[in-house]
Amino acid sequence: MSAESSTELVKVVALLGAAVVAVPLFRRLGLGSVLGYFVAGLAIGPFGFGWFAEPQAILHVAELGVVMFLFVIGLEMRPSHLWSLRNEIFGLGTAQIVTCAVVLTGIAMLFGYRPQVAFIAAAGFVLTSTAVVMQLLAERGDVALPSGQKIVSILLFEDLLIVPLLALVAWMAPTHGVVPEGSRWLSIAIGVGAIVGLVVVGRYLLNPLFRILAESKAREVMTAAALLVVLGAALLMQLGGLSMAMGAFLAGVLLSESTFRHQIEADIEPFRGILLGLFFLSVGMALDLSVVAANWKLIALLVPAMMLAKALCIYAVARVMGSDHRQALDRGVLMAQGGEFAFVLFAAAASAGVIDAKVNANLTAVVVLSMALTPLCMLVYRRLVKEGLVSAEGVEAADGLTGSVLVIGFGRFGQVSSQSLLARDVDVTIIDNDIAMIRSAADFGFKIYYGDGTRLDVLRASGAETARAIAVCVNDRAAADRIVELVAHEFPQAKLLVRSYDREHSLSLIHAGVDFQIRETFESAVEFGRAALLQLGAEEDEADLVAREIRRRDAERFELEIAGGGLKAGVGMLYGNTPASPKPTPTPFTPPRRESRTLNPDAVAGAGPDGEAR
Structure with a gap:
């Protein structure tokens, strides 16, 4: 084995070792796995032990963890369910993003940034970290709850915004006027074509493909096909100038009604977990401590100012849109940070000349610190708001159980x-x-x-x-x-x-x-009515007869409703008897x-x- 190969293997071992040591330790301390990954990445990164010199290269690979996370979420979002969330996605999402963008732009201007730069800083901070929020929701088991679904809806809308924001950055560039108008329309056409192509492939080709692969009985081929779908959808969206994460989410939605979706989810899950952990590690590595040290006064004031302003905006919008105090406060604390798409936006703005390298470094540090502080803020919040929060210490999780x-x-x-x-x-x-x-x-x-x-x-x-x-x-x-x-x-x-x-x-x-x-409540209500008759002086046989008649009539109506829905079943099926029993x-x-x-x-x-x- 060559020395170069040995060096690369050492890096892989270092990444895995840092995660294996830090994450259980931080979870044991009650600080959560996300903060554990951040600290581990900082320790082994260029500003810690220096085992990795280019965290951005790892970050680009690790972004696939976020991509796979959104694919798994998409598998749970049937088109009908996604449509039912349209008010949350476009209504609540728009209200929150517009409010936060306006307020955060004002905050950035108070710190001396020009309006254009302040808007870029605010736009990057408005894009909440999908990875951090979804990980914290998953650890709490809140993803499927109504409050969790609202947060997921807002995150999806924010992911959609990266495309128009990047276009806006290009327009704000000092040389934006030399870009041919036809090129812009061509870019839009390519993006729309990528979406249409993905929908067509997902609608007509994916199910037959998985059916053929399932008949081959080769489990590893099914796993490879699942990875192909996720990465292929992400690549198609990237080539179309769109978000990889949104491509994967759309592929998941298209497969949400497939008979193979549970198998696909099981195949993707291990890769998603590993790559998402790698993403958090790389974000920790990306924190430039020299930038923080050189501009510590600005960053020390800007981070809490942006987080507090965003949390208050989210709380206010949530209350106006009908959430109670507890849900609004929880959402505000959970989403009061910048996200991974901010790195993309800041880099694009720096390349276009809208912001300089120093501003890019400062804003990146602000976002990274906000992401790292979010688990700590959630920990403090849960300590202060103890009502309804119960420790899981000593409770045994289901694992390797059997039973009839x-x-x-x-x-x-x-x-x-x-x-x-x-x-x-x-x-x-x-x-x-x-x-x-x-x-x-x-x-x-x-x-x-x-x-x-x-x-x-x-x-x-x-x-x-x-x-x-x-x-x-x-x-x-x-x-x-x-x-x-x-x-x-x-x-x-x-x-x-x-x-x-x-x-x-x-x-x-x-x-x-x-x-x-x-x-x-049906049987208890029937028995309750029978008892009421007895208390009024009815004979027991009469009360039993009335109860049986109520059950019989309800069963007959039920069978008519089933038959009307196209399902043939005996009345006995309703009560667990054999279908041959007529009444x-x-x-x-x-x-x-x-x-x-x-x-x-x-x-x-x-x-x-x-x-x-x-």
């Missing part, structure tokens, strides 16, 4: 429904993502593992591949639908029982092919005979940390 039945969600509904299984010593694995609930359940003798059931890797770690039945007891319709989709596609061997939110949800679950569904007549409940053995009295009695059905 997997129960997802241990709220009041999950507690009661699991009692029959626990009383008969069925091998049950229970997961929940509510840490307070897990701790409370432990006080009653229940072993609950931490895990988000909407994630495929968590389902695998929880034993879904070997489970005979999977019970979805979560109190969230969107989460239940996501779990049903994953289980139906990845774990067809398991019987799927789902808690339904309402009548409409039950219909959609039946269309999705679940084995059993029940509306969370199920529930028999009075008879408690199972208890055997003479020692059981957890709380489990048999139905007691639990929350009492009854949630």
Whole structure:
């Protein structure tokens, strides 16, 4: 092996070693993985131990981590869902960006920058770091929540802005007048053509391609094809003068309704994680400490001024657009930093002569420091706002579990429904993502593992591949639908029982092919009405007859609705009976005979940390 090859290998080992040492240490200290990557990059970079002399070269490669991150996000964004977010993307996004741009331009001018330079500084700082924010959201498990979806929408709109901003920089250049008008229209045509080409390929060619590759049974070829799609889409957008990240996101959206999307996501995930970590390392390396030292007064004042101004603008816009105080404050703290696209914008402005090299270095340092300070700001924010935040220390995550039945969600509904299984010593694995609930359940003798059931890797770690039945007891319709989709596609061997939110949800679950569904309030409401009749003096037989009639009529109406939707099913399917049963007549409940053995009295009695059905 040549000396040059050995040197390159040493650099790779140094990158991996820095990440392996710093990230677990910083997470252990409660500072988060992002800050760990930044500090590790600073330590091994040109202004630390000096193991790397050209961090920008690594940064260009590491940007593929952001590209893959947006591709994975796109896989979760069906076109219909993306369309439903149009108000957040274009309404909320526009309001936030315009407000922040105006205020930050004023802040930069107060620091002595000319209007053009101040606008470039503000525009770069307005473009929030997708990588930092998405990583922090993922660590908190908030990406799929409504508040997280609003943040994702704003980030997508900001990524779209890099194209017009670069065009604006070219127009602001001192020599912009010599650029032929035809060249500009040609550039626009090339960009539009790249988007149309990607849509056509994604719409008509990707699914047949993956179908052919799946039939070959070669897993490594599927992985290569997934990488080809991501990198090919990014390259096409780059050649068209657009954002690589937006190309990857668009490719993900086009594959979001593909039957292969879960497999593609699983193939991309390891590369995404490694490259995203490399991106954070390279950003840490890019912090020029000599620039910071030479201009420390300016930078020390500009960083907090820009971050505070941006946070206040975001908070104000969020409140005006209907968010509550807690969500607005969280969004303001989380997004109060510049982003990776600022480096591109500043470099373009420097090349065009709009800003000089010194301003470029100062503004780059400001953005890097803001990105590094964001995890610390979030840590302080979470310490100050303790309400609703619970430590995960001592809570065991789902990993390598097995069991006959997997129960997802241990709220009041999950507690009661699991009692029959626990009383008969069925091998049950229970997961929940509510840490307070897990701790409370432990006080009653229940072993609950931490895990988000909407994630495929968590389902695998929880034993879904070997489970005979999977019970979805979560109190969230969107989460239940996501779990049903994953289980139906990845774990067809398991019987799927789902808690339904309402009548409409039950219909959609039946269309999705679940084995059993029940509306969370229907049976309790029928029993409640039966008890009311008894309290009014009705005979027990009469009350039972009325309850059976209500169930029968509801089942008949339900079957008509199913048939009207194009799905043929027997009424018995609605209640878990065989489809051949024309009209199920529930028999009075008879408690199972208890055997003479020692059981957890709380489990048999139905007691639990929350009492009854949630």
